[in-house]
Amino acid sequence: MKSNTLRVALIGSTGYTALEVARLLLVHPQAELTVATSRADEGKPLSEIHPSLAGRCEIALQPFDPDAIAKQADVAMCCLPHGASAQSVKELADAGLRVIDFSADFRLSSVELYEHWYGVTHPWPERVGNVVYGMPEFFADQIATADVVANPGCYPTSAIMPLAPLVKAGLIQTTDIIVDSKSGVSGAGRSPKLGTLYCEANEQIAAYSVASHRHGPEMQDLIQRISGSEVEVLFTPHLTPMDRGILSTIYVRPTDAAGSTPEAIAEKLMATLRQTYLGEPFIHVVDHLPSTKHVATTNHVQMTVRVSGTSNRPGRAILVCAIDNLTKGASGAAVQNMNVMFGMNQSSGLSG
Template structure:
């Protein structure tokens, strides 16, 4: 049994973490942090947890959290995370960081895309990227893991088999991705108000989305090839889910059957990847930690369709996968069976 804390307990990813942890047989939730006044009970912040978790959200210092928890999920915003992660590590906690603060290797690239000077640059490049399907060995021995985001997880998992096998060109890849509104977080924003996004479908951050350099960096690291993608995200008026349609040029003549066989070979023993024959939909993976994908060959191009639940496999579920690896538990513990 391990004790865990969650920093930034008021958001959607924190809520999903708590929903998973309450059913995890080897994890106890012992600390929640929030700057809300009055140390509200978690059920006041997340009413769906009424009667399930009896704990308050407190404005705790790192040493106070470390007295209660061996592992910490950091669900703080970008830039806020890097300001406190070193303190938690110094206090003896192992940290799974759900922000983007430790995902990029180069502090200059981080500053370019996030608009902040990185205050803990020595950990960039040495912190394992928290995608267990690709980096499980590094995650197991880590004190800090950079948990991936939802768009990046979908895109990287969908492209890694083809790129690693040399079946598609690493340049000129197009990623057309759509996400539900919860991907924007719980803080109110004009563009995600019901009257603004309902009955509407829109592209955003065209050519400027922060996940683009992250996708390129991780796929380059995984495949050993210099990967370049054109990534365009879209907002869909649904609560949750991501679906990516990806287009790549094959390096040689290849069949759909050959591609599907390679994808299944690549993900042997990876319990949360489902390579399917049909075209997957977001409902198939909603409320689960599965990433579903398939491959087609259309007019001489390779077309990959992949989807996952942005709050679970795209955030909190994979964070628990990482915790399981770090703590020496089975990777699926607390995550299977999963579903609504």
């Protein structure tokens, strides 16, 4: 390892997001995975848990010891589930590490909102609402100096990206926002569950957590933070028989400020999105309809706008956004945040 290489610790190494972090760090020119932990598989090489890493990443899994980890790493990526993550993040931060947390434990703006939706008592309540949300497109300056970064949720990324700029610009109504999202099975994690078994998930598409999914409040909370306007978001997720990817189709009503014909509204909304993301390396406002194949295994986002109705009576605007749930929706976003935190090019290790 070169003396100036950023050392990365992976906390909770058995899931898909951990594998994706390891995969991305293998090609990162300025960072290297130096620590990986697992309570259940201590002593095993990481490649035994993730065979695709065989011959490329053979570090042995360690127990969780924040002080020992702090001697071997500069930043920790915490891939633990909500509820379990916050205490580990606190201990890592207390040991002097900068931390990127993959769970929802620090994403929301209030303890009350978190405990209502996640049903657990938060172990570090004083930091809730005081941790920067890990979306460099909006919060890069805060991320650059943060000790803890809350990595965004996958579904929220696909909704916040197209919605927040349009709400902020006053171009869409804030009380009638419908987000309809389809996700690959990897979004449910690697632990066996009945609904994600092959015979259950293959050859079908199914809605789940209707009117009760925890990512709905995250979408609403972050759009409000970015735009300064209160919004109401109705979110419905669907499980689709593919490995990875999210496609969100979002239905909104334009305001009078957006224009008076479908063509004018579409042009205004597209121009606003393009101006918002001008110079952002991963956000692409496109004329074609995005699909999950267009962004698979990358940190890129594609989005577009269509508007229904006639020239005399415009209807809804339809925003379509595609991301890879494991990359821009999780591990790629974490690497992008890490790059910002340590003054590197946002695209380092993510150029594919």
